[in-house]
Structures are given as structure tokens and as C-alpha cells.
Amino acid sequence: MPWPPKVFWLGVLVMYGYTFLMWALEAIAGINHLDIGGGVLAPTIYAGLIGTFLIPTIVAFIYFYIPEKAEENRAG
């Protein structure tokens, strides 16, 4: 049976894990109201910069980098 490579599941775990962790922290600890300094609220960092930009970019990077490395290793 074909099956997406392990690195695919790692990326899925990172993206969904991060989302559900942040939602849990919002529900339990109210981090959405946290002022991280200078009046900037935490959601801009964890949902905006990290969630919307950084995490998808990192996952997209490992999704091309690891298969390429594996192909290079197979090629010798």
C-alpha cells in the first residue's frame, strides 16, 4: 500500500499540533489577551507571525529538503 512518507506526517503533526496547542492555551490561560510589550498583543505573534508565516514556511522547506536529500543519497 502506498503511503505518504514519514516527513509528511511530521509536518502535519507540527501544523495541527501547534494550532491545537495555541487554542488550548487561549481557552485555558487566555493568552489571546496577553500584552507582550509596548501594547502588542500575543495573537499577532503566535497566530500571525509564527502560525501564518513561520510554521508553514518551515514545513514547506522540510517537505522539499528532506525528499531531495533522500534522492541524493539513493543516487549515491
Add this chain to the structure above:
Amino acid sequence: MVDPIVAGITVLYFIGVIAIGWYSKQRMKSATDYYLAGRQIGSIVNGLALESTYLSPASMLGLPAFVFILGYPFWWAMMAIIAGMPLATLLTAAALRKYAPTSFADYYADRYNDQRLRWVIGLIVVFGAILYITLSIVGMALFLLAILKLPYIYGVIIGTLIVVFYVYYGGMIATSWNAAFQAALMTVAAVVAAIGIAIKLGGFGALHQAILENNPKFFNTASDAAPPHPFVGTWLAVMGWYFVWHFGFATMPYTVVRFFTTMDIKTARRSIFWTSLFAGIFYVALQIIGAASKVMIEKYHPLATPELAAKAAELKKPLAVLVLASIQKTYGVGTVTDYSMIAAVEALNNPIILGILVAGGLAIAMSTAAGWVMVVNTIVTRDWFDMLLGIKKAKEDPVMVARTVSVVFLLVGMFIAFNPPALVLDLSGWAFVVIIASIGPSLILGLWWKRANRTATWVTAIVMFVLHLYAWLKAKYVLGHHAWFFLNDVLGTKLVTPHQVWAIPAGFLLFIVVSLLTKPDSEEVVQKYCVELTQEA
């Protein structure tokens, strides 16, 4: 009154688009060049083209409008759209590039060994395409309104003519290179506008405080006592919004066909990295613009006069809503909440930023309309007219027939855009869920599951298309909004399931059950289009 700086920047943009289109046309030698850019598109250009094709006015106008309406929890839906991009890398993009078909329907016809599938797959894609072409024309009309201050209806006509010209003379080479240029432009436009808004409000800290002062519930979530809106009032609703668009990048025809245009599998995978990078920057900027829209309009928009503020207080309505209503009345705009993002930037009173934004907005609308038109004219001209009906003209002169088909679809979109049935993001969500639920399972599981079979493809496509269409229309026109679960009136519940998003897992479940209960496809076909495509893909 037309601002010469805004108009000048827009004219510069059009000169750039025409120059790129003209250069591309010189290189176009065959029908393959027209359909698939000769499969010579590199990773950065293809990544940028993917960004501008995938992200439409539903992103640029619709997402900030929904942040304006639903508040911060909607940011997670935006995060999910970008997070869905990498999923496509290993789920569909690499395998489909290895297979390298011409049309979106090819995979279904080959994998399930049934050429008649081109009819049903094509029909569902055509439905989604009409919604998307419509929302792109609406977007163009709204951006043209920001420049020309003309009635909305003229914007719709002029916008359609521009896209007709663009698609007619370009083909996929023009749309690939132009789309890359447009992606860069729209990303820069959103970032410049977000920075401009932050500066106007006194910096990022002051921006957050201004948002809170204007709307104290904005950053609340489903766990807070007063969520910003009932449609994000439960975590189930927040999850619903999260998944509406999430799987679209891996399954929607207008992105899937771009995987076909890359030079090789390596380029296809790398393209998505560049898409995620640029789209991520673009979306963070849109999150900021959407969050600040209400406060910007109410504090700085020229139509937010003290008289209107007094009227808003009397009617107990937000001033921003009355400003938008005033724009709607003056220019005859169909769905004016879509204008909130432009209105927020108008409030900056900076014609250079508005000019860049309008050029970026026209870019995103044109590239999306063109991308969808290319998908449907490939399906109609090649799959239906040539392969299924054997029409001689479609075989002898496919480019001319495809161009005619493009014009027909753009005209249909234009007529719907005169009085759009919903906000641009509503049209987008509708198209996404119906396509993902009805033909997504057979695409993804067809690649990764040997038991996926032809019967399940037919059953899922027909049942989920009809069921979702009924559910969406009932929720919208009987219950009042597509976000209500369509059986709320029967069950006595108040469940929020945006765009009837339950249809996505239901579609996958139906596909799996029917596949298990019916005869498997031949071993030879499964080996060729499932096992071999996903090996080391």
C-alpha cells in the same frame, strides 16, 4: 474625483502586464505552450504564479472583510489556508507532476479507467470556475471603483474586458510570467498598506490598543464571555472556518494544473516553498489590515463625518457600516463589505499606497480569473469538445476554440457579478467545499489508496455535489446564512458549520465506504496511476 497618482500607478501596472504578455506571446509556438507553458516554468516563478493564482480577491478583499466582521478568531482560518499549502507538496503535487497530464480531468479518466468521468469532473469544475470568475470580476470592479470613482456596474464591464483581453492574447505563458509579477506586486501592496496603517495609528503597539478601544471584543475567542461574533462563538465553529479552505491548495483545479507546468518533480516541490513564503507574508499583512479596518474607517475615512457619526449613534450601528453603506448607495455596489479593506486604505489619505494597493488588487483579480479560465477552457475545449464529442474544429484549432470558450465564461461571470449572490469570500468558500467534498477524495485517495475505485468516484462526485448544493442554498436562503448547519431547523440546534464544511469529511467517508463495498479497479490501472506515481514521489 480621480486621483492622478493612483491612476498613474495603475497605468504603470497595466503597461508592465501588457509588456510581459507581449513578450510571452512571441514565445508561444504550440497548443502545449498555450495550455501548459511548455512545462518550462522554474520554482520561484511557478511558486509566485501559484500564489497569485490561488490567492484571489477572496483573499485580498474577502479575508480582511471577514476579520472585520468576525474578529481575531478568523485569523486561524487564514493560518489554515497557508498551512494547507505545504500539505500539497507530498500529497498531490509531486505525484501529479510525475504523471504530467494536460487537463485536470485526465487523472480521473486514467486512474479510474473511464473517459466519461471527464463529464462529471468537468461539470463540477465549471461550477466552481463560474463562482471564481465572478468573484474575480467583482474584485476588479471594486478596485476600479477605488481609482475611477465610477458606478460599480461600469467597473464590472471594464474589468471583464480587461480580463478578456489578457486571457485572449496571453495563454498560460502570459499567465505564468504575469502571475509571478502580480504575486510580487500584491504582496508588496499588502505589506506597504499594513505598515502605512500601523504608522498612521502610531506604531504596532498603538495599533493594537486602537483596535481594542474601538472594539473591545475583537481579540476574544470562543472561550471568552463575549466572542466577537456568534459565528465564531464556539470552538466547533472556529474549527469549521479553519477547514473550509485548508485542503484547497492540494485539490483545487486551478492550483493542481500549475503543478503540471513545472520542469520536474523537484521544481514542483520547491515551488510550494516559495508560495508558502510569499503568501505567508501577504496574509500576515492582511490580518493586520483586516483587524484595523473598522478603526481606520471610523477615525480617518473622509466619509466618516460628524453627521454620519451622530446618525450611527442614533441607529446604534457601527460608523464603519454606515460609511460602507454610503459608498454602496453612491456607486451601486452589490456587496459593499468587500470594500472595507479598500476603505481602510483610503482612510490613510495616501495616494501612493492606495495606488500600489489598487494595482496589487487588480493583479490578484486578473491572475485568478485568468487561471480559472485556463482550467475551464482546457476542460471544455480539449476534454469535452475534442476527446468526448470529437468536434473537428476543437482538434484543428484548439487555441481559437479555447479563446472563444474563455470569452463565454467571462461573460457569464460578468452577468452574475452585476448583482453577486454573496460576498467574495462566500463565493470562494462555496466553490472550495463543493469541489473538495465531491472530487477531492477521488484525487487524493486515488493516489494513495489501492482500493479507491471508479464506482466511488461517480457516487461521491454526484451525491456530494447535489447534497452540498442543496445544503448550502438551504442554509443561505432558508436559515439566513451559509454558516448555519443546514439541518438546524429540523434538529432544533444552532450549530455553525461554515459553508457546510461537514461535507468534506462526509465526502471522504462516502468514498471509502463505497470503494470497500464495490468491485476494485483493475490491478494494472492501480499499479500505473497509484503505486508507481507515489513511489518516491
